[in-house]
Amino acid sequence: MSDKTKKIIIFDDDEDILSICSYILEEQGWEVHTFTDCNNITEKVAGISPDVILMDNWIPDAGGIIATQTLKKEETLKNIPVVYFSANSDIQLLADHAGAETFLAKPFDLEELERVINSVLLKN
Template structure:
């Protein structure tokens, strides 16, 4: 079963996205604290990381860039999402594989996951 880590400091968003993903054959690891991420990636070996850009004091773009610069994690697909304003250049510089603007549709979320992490046809 494919694993996905979802990181968002907003409990409501985290719960909603996790519930939507759990409808499919996916194992979801939900995290609120960016500090827990580096311990969870090696132990869970996710196919994909869904992460908010604005995480309180942390910035998902910075975290993404550090993952992409680390040879141990550079193959991890990362999708950033945000309801706030960001520059496309900052997302590109982060190395993220995709960006979703909140609110996003379930269909759009599944399409991105299907493209980046899951065997074709597994998530519809």
Template structure:
């Protein structure tokens, strides 16, 4: 998929900002659909598939955080870039905890928004380099190209951030990666160490038999994380 072919869903209750984003992103070569609230976003997501959703956090009724959490809980893996007027570190971490792939504080430069969108799309695309063979994690297998975990219970979809983190660790299996290296590999170096920790926690819930006693994704104190695949 090329950037110009990507179809974006922009969700914001501010009609002026919504119109500005629709015009700017269309000028950047994206196809753009807009929605004014979570209910309209759900309707749009039910009608077709989107390559990425740009989602405002503070909306009347169901918030962007609540919508993201609900979508992830029901298996929707569309990449989500959150927009919010609250740009404190804790607010950014909340976005990642609820399943967002990236987070941009208002006010923002539209050019940065376009750059972040392209970064997420590139990260979500099948790798152009040599494909990563399936990675065994106990009774599950990770398919890097599809971003899926397959196991006895069926297919478990991963968010773009979770899949990118697992790919980064799997490509250097048995080697300790620092949080900075992992953030760079995920395409979100500005997100910081806490965002990496949050994504690790979410991923462990999906790959570990007991996330409290990890078998595969280990913490190495003061150094980072290491993946040790196996049966």
């Protein structure tokens, strides 16, 4: 285990997804923070300064696209990789529009979750 614990924020209003993802990632040594809305998103993210953010498309209130765009406008937060996740068939377009680094289609399997998170960590 490295001296610095990796931190991740998951924005999703689906409690099942939050609990499954939290469980898996905590098992791998992540410090997991979850939010069921994206209100005051810059304060939430700045307070934690995560290594990665998982962003749901349908997060209340503003939605994932606006939430991600808001983060990408902030000089201090814009380099945090955002993984956009959604069950929408046009998720790649949504992720590109939001300015996210990559995306994960729902439903996803846990290997895929790990692979996507690790891929953005390596790029950073």
